[in-house]
Amino acid sequence: MTGGGVAPVDLTVNGEPLTLLAGPGATLLDLLRSRAQLTGSKQGCNSGVCGVCTVLVDGKTARACLMLAADCAGRTVVTIEGLDDDPHAAVLGEEMAKAGAVQCGYCTPGIVVALTDLFRRTAVPPDAAAVRHWLGGNICRCTGYVSIVEAAVRAGQRSVGADIEARAP
Amino acid sequence: MQIFHPTTVDEVIGLLAAHDEARCLAGGQTLVAMLNLGLLDPPALISLRKVAGLDRLIRHADGGVTMGATVTQAALAAADLPGALAVLGEAAQQVAHPAIRNFGTVGGALCHADPAADLPPAFVAADARMTAIGPDGERSLSAGDFFVDYLTTALADGEILTEIRLPPPPPGSVGAYLKFARVDGDYATVSVAVTMTLENGVCRAARIALGSCAARPLRLDAADAALADTGLDADSVARAGALLQEAADPLADMRGTADYRRRIVPGLVARAIGAARAKAEAPA
Numbered sequence: 001m002t003g004g005g006v007a008p009v010d011l012t013v014n015g016e017p018l019t020l021l022a023g024p025g026a027t028l029l030d031l032l033r034s035r036a037q038l039t040g041s042k043q044g045c046n047s048g049v050c051g052v053c054t055v056l057v058d059g060k061t062a063r064a065c066l067m068l069a070a071d072c073a074g075r076t077v078v079t080i081e082g083l084d085d086d087p088h089a090a091v092l093g094e095e096m097a098k099a100g101a102v103q104c105g106y107c108t109p110g111i112v113v114a115l116t117d118l119f120r121r122t123a124v125p126p127d128a129a130a131v132r133h134w135l136g137g138n139i140c141r142c143t144g145y146v147s148i149v150e151a152a153v154r155a156g157q158r159s160v161g162a163d164i165e166a167r168a169p
Numbered sequence: 170m171q172i173f174h175p176t177t178v179d180e181v182i183g184l185l186a187a188h189d190e191a192r193c194l195a196g197g198q199t200l201v202a203m204l205n206l207g208l209l210d211p212p213a214l215i216s217l218r219k220v221a222g223l224d225r226l227i228r229h230a231d232g233g234v235t236m237g238a239t240v241t242q243a244a245l246a247a248a249d250l251p252g253a254l255a256v257l258g259e260a261a262q263q264v265a266h267p268a269i270r271n272f273g274t275v276g277g278a279l280c281h282a283d284p285a286a287d288l289p290p291a292f293v294a295a296d297a298r299m300t301a302i303g304p305d306g307e308r309s310l311s312a313g314d315f316f317v318d319y320l321t322t323a324l325a326d327g328e329i330l331t332e333i334r335l336p337p338p339p340p341g342s343v344g345a346y347l348k349f350a351r352v353d354g355d356y357a358t359v360s361v362a363v364t365m366t367l368e369n370g371v372c373r374a375a376r377i378a379l380g381s382c383a384a385r386p387l388r389l390d391a392a393d394a395a396l397a398d399t400g401l402d403a404d405s406v407a408r409a410g411a412l413l414q415e416a417a418d419p420l421a422d423m424r425g426t427a428d429y430r431r432r433i434v435p436g437l438v439a440r441a442i443g444a445a446r447a448k449a450e451a452p453a
């Protein structure tokens with residue numbers, strides 16, 4: 001049991017075991033940005049609507065702003081910084097740059113994390129409808145989504161394939 | 170704010186008794202948003218994450234299902250439950266977005282009792298039984314009695330929802346959940362959950378529950394009766410829709426005016442009945 005003050009939370013972030021101090025109302029996003037200095041995950045609405053804080057928690061897409069830090073003990077977290085060597089994320093980055101799918105860039109990390117999760121889960125490259133459905137929880141206020149969807153479809157065609165299992169970490 | 174991590178339901182009950190205004194934390198997908206927005210400031214949170222067994226979905230040999238309160242919406246969405254219970258999976262698939270469903274729980278969504286949410290009408294249409302445990306022991310409530318008012322359930326102070334039991338779906342039963350929403354993943358402007366038992370094209374029994382049409386999921390004996398022992402002809406379906414439309418007392422908000430919501434009820438009811446019926450006609 002945890003008291004009312006600041007308490008240490010043991011978790012794994014981007015492959016590294018960390019012990020981070022969390023106040024009782026702190027979220028995983030607060031921990032990542034303020035304690036772990038991982039500022040790739042952004043804070044937007046802070047209420048689970050916009051998707052700019054999207055990270056992987058125990059291998060699944062999650063809202064870092066909706067995970068209470070004190071309830072994250074033992075969890076495995078991957079942020080956009082942890083996808084540096086991910087083949088899906090690399091191809092996504094290239095295609096998004098090429099398509100002009102990055103304007104202000106604030107939503108980009110969350111979108112790359114969410115799409116990487118989609119690419120890992122699927123055996124066939126997702127079509128535009130599947131991408132749009134999957135990104136329903138990621139808001140972009142610059143692009144109008146057309147370029148993001150185009151980039152995601154192209155990236156999927158390049159990186160989603162029969163060897164998907166082998167490439168997922 | 171203190172945070173506790175009990176490992177048994179008994180410990181949860183003890184903590185709820187010891188801490189006035191304490192809240193149970195399941196997936197946190199609504200609760201943490203409310204904390205962040207300053208809408209809630211409970212003195213204590215009781216995490217259910219380490220409570221053994223609450224996240225199990227058990228399929229019984231007779232086709233019935235028991236699911237613990239912390240089964241995730243994603244797990245329910247992927248469960249592919251048989252017959253009428255398909256209404257639950259279809260509703261779970263339409264809750265918000267993948268990230269929310271991955272951690273949001275069935276029990277959390279039911280206890281939040283938002284009448285615009287997807288799961289409450291689906292569980293009413295499926296005639297679920299809710300198991301509540303409190304200081305005075307265990308009791309079982311129908312889903313229809315569980316939802317009392319906006320954001321209010323029949324759970325007493327100190328009680329928690331531990332599991333939901335679904336009766337075995339009768340042979341020939343089908344279920345469907347249809348939502349009209351302004352954008353993908355939004356709360357319902359209006360939603361319709363329907364379960365029916367069909368025998369050679371004749372509807373033997375039906376249960377319809379609407380979301381976003383009242384302070385709790387809206388179900389009417391008369392509307393269900395209007396479909397019973399019919400061939401689901403257009404007149405019977407229209408009659409059920411008209412009865413529900415008349416009983417609807419929706420809010421006006423950014424997802425639609427009250428009048429707009431009432432106007433789309435009969436059409437959405439007819440489409441949901443059609444979707445359920447199509448499953449009975451499709452080869453198994």
